[in-house]
Structure formats: structure tokens, C-alpha cells
Amino acid sequence: KAGVTQTPRYLIKTRGQQVTLSCSPISGHRSVSWYQQTPGQGLQFLFEYFSETQRNKGNFPGRFSGRQFSNSRSEMNVSTLELGDSALYLCASRAGGRETQYFGPGTRLLVL
């Protein structure tokens, strides 16, 4: 089975712009979670989608949003980018009812 894929792998944006990141889960997995990884804050949960519904949300401002499509692929969007949004954004997929989350390689976002 192919693993979790994320596109793009690297991205450079400037402050005030918006960005959309994409995640394709492992085939058959209906849950997708997003995490932000920074040296200062570590790995922090953004949100989780299951069957196109957001089921859980972390403590991030409303500039961070996401969605999930009927094929379980997910996108996250960050509007009005700030320098502090520079991070590695990871998505993880999980089979329904199972605990193990499988992470993708991440998208490294740099905001200038």
C-alpha cells in the first residue's frame, strides 16, 4: 500500500498570502489529522477530519482551516500568513476505529 502523500513538499510564501496544502491518505483510511511541527512548540494538533466532517480542532486561530473530500483526500488552508506560520505541516491518516496514525513526510512552509 502506498503511504500518506503530501504536496507540495516545500513552499515559500510571503506574509499576508494564503496557502493550501494537500494530503492523500493511505487507501481505505477515512480519518486525516493535521499537525504543525516547529522547533519552539513541537508537534501540535490542528484538526481531524473523518468522512468529510471535522471531528476535532486544536487551539489555532481561524486563519487555519481544512476540509476533506469524498475520496478522503484533505486540504488545509492558511490565510493571511504570518512569519510564525513557518513550520513543517504533517498530515496523518488512520483507519476508522483504529488507533495508529500514519504520517506523511510533511510540507515545509517558509513565510518571508
Added chain:
Amino acid sequence: QQQVKQSPQSLIVQKGGISIINCAYENTAFDYFPWYQQFPGKGPALLIAIRPDVSEKKEGRFTISFNKSAKQFSLHIMDSQPGDSATYFCAARITLGRLYFGRGTQLTVWP
């Protein structure tokens, strides 16, 4: 507020030695405790996980020890190898799909 506290931040171990990483938590609602391993340029990968009703779990050279009363758990890597050099994260879960991670331990195993 960090829900899961991890130590040490970095660890240097000689090849063949034992690596020990510790984590502590406060929230007794946590019911699943995984450890993840992350190499540079990669996403975290599940290494081993334990539930609080078990005091120890071993998979190959990796062992989790769990102390429910102390709200602490630790990862032991026996016979550490240079290929084990990576960042290790402990985590805890209350609800499916959301993990609370420790800050990570950068392990270096030198030959």
C-alpha cells in the same frame, strides 16, 4: 501548557548501550501512549505503543515501561545502534485522531 512532558531533550549513547527516554503526564483520561521515531526529512513513524492497563511492552530492542500511579512512562532502547539516531516523541491520546506529543528527544548513538 504541555500535556506530555518529555526528557531529556537530547541524549548521546555509545553503540551497544541502553537509551532511556522518559515522559510524564497529568491527565488521567489519556488511554493510549505511543512512541514515534522521526528521521530528518521524514514524518514520524510509530515505533511502539502501550495502554495504561499494561506495565510493560516489548518489541524487539524497544521496551515501554508504564507506571500508572506515577503517571510516567519511558522508552528503553537496548543495544542501541547508530541507525537508531533519530528524534523520538512520546505521545498520549484521549480521543481517536488527536495526539498530544512531548517535545522530543534527539538521540545520537555513536560507534
